Amino acid sequence: MSTTYQKPFLCFVEQLQLLKARGLRVSDETSAIDYLRRIGYYRLSAYWYPFRETSLQQDSVSKKLIVRRNDQFIEGARFQDAVDLYVFDKRLRLLLLDAIERIEIAVRVDIAHLLGEYDAFAHTNPVLLHGNFTKKIKLKTGRTGYSDWIKNYNDLVARSKEDFVKHYCCKYGGPLPIWIAVELWDFGLLSNFYQGMAIGDKERIAAKYGLHSWKTMASWLRTINHVRNIAAHHSRLWNKNLVDQPKMPEPGEITTFDRLVGNTEIASRVYGVLCILAHLMQKICPNSSWRSRLKEMVKNFPHIPNVSAKDMGCPSDWIDHAFWSDKSVAVLRSE
Secondary structure, eight states, X not given: OOOOOOOOOOXXXXXXXXXXXXXXXXXXXXXXXXXXXXXXXXXXXXXXXXXXXXXXXXXXXXXXEEEEEEEEEOTTOBHHHHHHHHHHHHHHHHHHHHHHHHHHHHHHHHHHHHHHTTOTTGGGOGGGBOHHHHTOBOTTTSSBHHHHHHHHHHHHHHHOOOHHHHHHHHHHOSOOOHHHXXXXXXXXXXXXXXXHBOHHHHHHHHHHTTOSOHHHHHHHHHHHHHHHHHHXXXXXXXXXXXXXXXXXXXXXXXXXXTTTTTOHHHHHSHHHHHHHHHHHHHHHOTTOSHHHHHHHHHHTOOOBTTBOGGGGTOOTTGGGSTTTSTTHHHHHHTO
């Protein structure tokens, strides 16, 4: 049942007064109003949400008891704590995008180099791809996955303002060879294309990253794309319950992941993704300081009552996991 939205417009001063009336402590009102003006009440509300009191209510339909967040804040909740969480989340998103960019580019090259040896225009040659991708009709759309993919790709080419695309089209016409075409692929296009490749080709790329199954690699790419979209749109990430959760390697497949296998809390939160990114980064950029920078940032998670890195999916002993230990480089290189 829909209800009419009746909350009144509030200026920034009134917004702050409402927060104070609900029990949020504000030590510097001028600074708080400035944050509300620059970041916005609604965006910041995602970061003070954990500070709101809870109560148990019975769902009118299922009759199950559900935890509800009340408007009132818990004792001691501070406006600055929400800002600190916001800043931490922003830094986390930027650091993840740094790794995701490198992974995206590396996997583009992997695909282009592998398929380009078969055919310079392999991405336009359905014969080289898996039959489920090129022939299986999807019930919802009445089209194949490949027909949707090639349409999205062609749209990217048509919209492109890149000089290298203009130069190639003027000189050769088209289509673009795969080693040029991949430069236009976004992560979603990349992930979908990998899923649609022939199994042997997917296995060869997965093996490069220490994986025995292409299905795990495909799952990782889907999850990374999901996280990339969250980060690129500046949405809250640090404690988000991921919709597209990654498949973990089988026990013994990659020993550094063994402590994560079977832990649904890790797989559903960003910590599992951090481990995946650390593993891939070690394969792609073994001399990068990315892993160390991430480790230090999580170690310095803001000191806030009732909130911790555990909400990211980090287990209590996360810092002892091989991904972050000083010996992790040797461990990962041996796999």
